[in-house]
Amino acid sequence: MQKEKLYGKTINELIAVTKRLGMPGFAARQIADWLYKKEISSIEEMTNLSKKMRDLLSAEYEIGLSAPVKEAQSADGTKKYLYQVLSDKFIETAYIPDEDRATICVSSQAGCKMGCIFCMTGKQGFQGSLSSNEILNQFRSLPEFRSLTNMVYMGMGEPLDNVTEVLKSLEILTSEWGYAWSPTRITVSTVGLINGIKEFLEKSRCHLAVSLHSPFDEERRKLMPVQRTNTVREVLDIIRNFDFNSQRRISFEYILFKGLNDTPLHIKELAKILNGIKCRINLIRFHPIPGSEFQSPNLAATINFKEALNAKGILTTIRASRGVDIQAACGLLSTLELNKSVQR
Numbered sequence: 291m292q293k294e295k296l297y298g299k300t301i302n303e304l305i306a307v308t309k310r311l312g313m314p315g316f317a318a319r320q321i322a323d324w325l326y327k328k329e330i331s332s333i334e335e336m337t338n339l340s341k342k343m344r345d346l347l348s349a350e351y352e353i354g355l356s357a358p359v360k361e362a363q364s365a366d367g368t369k370k371y372l373y374q375v376l377s378d379k380f381i382e383t384a385y386i387p388d389e390d391r392a393t394i395c396v397s398s399q400a401g402c403k404m405g406c407i408f409c410m411t412g413k414q415g416f417q418g419s420l421s422s423n424e425i426l427n428q429f430r431s432l433p434e435f436r437s438l439t440n441m442v443y444m445g446m447g448e449p450l451d452n453v454t455e456v457l458k459s460l461e462i463l464t465s466e467w468g469y470a471w472s473p474t475r476i477t478v479s480t481v482g483l484i485n486g487i488k489e490f491l492e493k494s495r496c497h498l499a500v501s502l503h504s505p506f507d508e509e510r511r512k513l514m515p516v517q518r519t520n521t522v523r524e525v526l527d528i529i530r531n532f533d534f535n536s537q538r539r540i541s542f543e544y545i546l547f548k549g550l551n552d553t554p555l556h557i558k559e560l561a562k563i564l565n566g567i568k569c570r571i572n573l574i575r576f577h578p579i580p581g582s583e584f585q586s587p588n589l590a591a592t593i594n595f596k597e598a599l600n601a602k603g604i605l606t607t608i609r610a611s612r613g614v615d616i617q618a619a620c621g622l623l624s625t626l627e628l629n630k631s632v633q634r
């Protein structure tokens with residue numbers, strides 16, 4: 291019989307487990323402590339639970355951690371890990387060390403339904419949503435786990451298309467009974483799913499990043515099919531009307547495609563649609579993917595675009611391209627693995 295995983299359960303879920311097994315009320319907090327603070331890897335190590343309680347738990351549950359199955363390291367220190375999920379699927383996790391920070395980029399789904407045309411994960415199609423266990427296992431089982439300072443949900447999948455499990459993972463990361471991380475160390479990225487954004491803004495205090503990529507409806511629709519049903523104007527209205535505290539940050543991701551979305555008209559329209567929103571734009575240089583005609587503008591053009599936006603009063607930065615030599619664009623490594631398993 292497949293055992294249920296304890297790791298990735300919220301305190302309320304652990305209370306339900308202990309109640310069902312007839313364990314005392316305080317046992318759930320003790321289990322959470324072992325799982326998220328003391329970092330054990332077996333139920334036997336929960337030594338402040340009686341032997342009887344440990345046996346009861348072990349009969350039906352396991353901790354549920356699993357190490358990455360493959361890794362690739364870039365010359366710049368970025369690492370990409372491949373984890374096996376949903377029994378036979380693969381997802382990617384990136385570890386990005388920087389001067390004073392170390393960021394993990396986690397996946398929330400295997401494949402993706404959103405179909406953004408510039409994305410390798412989008413080309414894989416959708417294979418399934420990850421559980422809170424599978425999301426957090428990428429963090430806990432990362433060899434560099436102890437050095438991590440920041441976390442971004444920008445890997446494979448659309449986090450707000452899996453909002454319940456993503457919110458559970460955020461609760462565990464930020465609760466005092468969990469990892470007790472400040473929500474300001476975590477950013478969740480979305481293509482702009484209206485209902486998911488509303489729920490995420492209400493139920494978490496983490497930063498939000500919206501993938502924008504074009505201020506023009508028609509052009510964005512071609513790049514990101516989500517624009518057909520969830521327009522960026524509706525997303526901006528929600529953001530405008532939400533009462534953000536000073537700690538919480540909104541950013542917009544903007545991949546620059548040469549000759550497509552990098553013109554003066556785009557700068558003008560971006561300044562217009564973002565007017566009145568306290569935000570930042572992160573410009574991202576496009577990582578080429580096989581079979582794609584898109585190209586990245588050169589660095590000088592990227593800097594010009596950034597400076598023009600800054601001159602319009604929009605705080606704009608260029609995200610450093612990391613791990614280009616290890617297929618770091620989201621979805622490339624797992625696509626190779628997927629193709630291999632199809633050929634086997």
Ligand code: SF4
Nearest residue numbers: 402404406409412447
């Ligand atoms: S860019 Fe993100 S949302 Fe779009 S297809 Fe790729 S993984 Fe999905």
